[in-house]
Amino acid sequence: MAETQTWTRRGSNPKLEQEVIDIPPTPTGEGKYVVCGNTSLRYLPVSFNQAIGATTPFFTAIFAFIITCKRESSVVYMALVPVVFGIVIASNSEPLFHLFGFLVCLGSTAARALKSVVQGLLLTSEAEKLHSMNLLMYMAPIAALLLLPVTLFVEGNVLAITIEKARENTFIIFLLLGNMTMAYLVNLTNFLVTKHTSALTLQVLGNAKAAVAAVISVLIFKNPVTVMGMTGFVITIIGVILYSEAKKRFKAPH
Numbered sequence: 067m068a069e070t071q072t073w074t075r076r077g078s079n080p081k082l083e084q085e086v087i088d089i090p091p092t093p094t095g096e097g098k099y100v101v102c103g104n105t106s107l108r109y110l111p112v113s114f115n116q117a118i119g120a121t122t123p124f125f126t127a128i129f130a131f132i133i134t135c136k137r138e139s140s141v142v143y144m145a146l147v148p149v150v151f152g153i154v155i156a157s158n159s160e161p162l163f164h165l166f167g168f169l170v171c172l173g174s175t176a177a178r179a180l181k182s183v184v185q186g187l188l189l190t191s192e193a194e195k196l197h198s199m200n201l202l203m204y205m206a207p208i209a210a211l212l213l214l215p216v217t218l219f220v221e222g223n224v225l226a227i228t229i230e231k232a233r234e235n236t237f238i239i240f241l242l243l244g245n246m247t248m249a250y251l252v253n254l255t256n257f258l259v260t261k262h263t264s265a266l267t268l269q270v271l272g273n274a275k276a277a278v279a280a281v282i283s284v285l286i287f288k289n290p291v292t293v294m295g296m297t298g299f300v301i302t303i304i305g306v307i308l309y310s311e312a313k314k315r316f317k318a319p320h
Contacts (some may be wrong), residue, residue, distance in 0.1 A: 070124040102170045102171065102173045102174030103171065103174040103178075105167075105170050105174075106118075106149055106167045106168075106170045106171035106174060108167065109164035109166060109167025109168075109169065109170075109172060110162065110163075110164055111162050111169040111283060111289040112283035112289070113285065113289065114156065114162065114163070114169055114289075114295075116173060116283070117152075117156050117166065117298070117299055117302060118153055118175060119171070119174075119175055119178075119272075120149060120152075120302045120303075120306065121149055121150055121153050121172075121175055122178055122179050122182075122269040122272065123146060123149060123179075123266055123306075123309060124146045124149055124267045125175060125176045125178075125179035125180075126144075126179040126182055126265050126269045127143065127146060127187050127266055127307055128179075129179050129180050129183040129264075130183050130186075130264075130265060130266060131186070133183055133187070134183065134187065136214050138266070138313075139312070139316040141311045141315075141316045142309065142313055142316060144312075145294045145305060145308040145311075145312040146305065147301050147305070148301050148302065148304055148305030148308065148311065149305035149306060150305075151305075152297075152298040152299065152300070152301030152302030152303075152304075152305060153302060153303060154293045154297030154298070155295075155297060155298030155300060155301065156294075156297075156299055156302070162289065162290070168228060171302075175220045178269075179265075179269065179303065181258060182256075182265035182266075182268055182269055183265045185201065185257060185265070186260045186261075186264060186265035188201055189201060189257060189260055189261040190260075193276060198254060198257035198258050198261060199254070201257055202250075202253055202254055202257060204299070205253075210223045228242075242286060248282045256268060258276055259271065266313075267313070270306055270309055270310060270313075281301060
């Protein structure tokens with residue numbers, strides 16, 4: 067069914083005041099997810115960071131139940147157990163394990179799950195049914211306002227440094243533009259997938275990306291990986307496959 071609401075700004079919208087109230091939790095979750103995720107990369111290798119991110123479906127299922135009272139079948143919940151169990155094994159055997167980095171990354175994962183559930187409500191609920199472009203239009207400025215103070219506090223004169231580096235090598239400008247374009251496309255496609263499927267399905271699909279990123283990280287950065295660590299990653303991936311199959315075959319209770 068075609069979406070009836072256009073993404074362009076309208077002169078008068080009776081739902082605007084309610085949207086202004088409902089939308090902030092989404093960019094707030096996005097801000098926490100970005101800050102905590104980037105901070106964790108200072109202490110953890112990319113492969114382990116992505117493995118922790120694979121537990122996002124578990125947090126998404128919890129938040130979906132708390133916020134929307136949406137329940138999945140017991141088989142679906144059981145399929146999430148190996149996803150978490152695999153990360154526990156990988157954590158205990160990770161050569162570069164760092165407790166603070168692990169906790170920050172876990173917080174980032176929870177924030178991403180909360181963001182997915184809230185954006186799912188905004189995109190699909192009968193009261194809201196925002197268009198994906200409208201949600202992105204409202205969310206981006208709020209996220210920028212939340213992240214700007216953190217950036218200035220943590221990185222100080224980051225603007226001056228960026229300008230100086232751009233003068234030395236103009237290629238960094240194209241890198242920044244490419245990064246911004248990809249961030250826009252990632253958010254837009256995330257919203258579209260959430261609107262036409264669910265927040266939980268979005269995060270399970272994201273685990274496919276996480277598995278690929280973990281392998282590429284090991285190949286490029288040569289991160290040390292133990293047999294137990296690889297076993298944990300494999301268990302997590304198996305859990306994702308089991309979840310996908312359980313989601314297809316077993317219906318949620320009414």
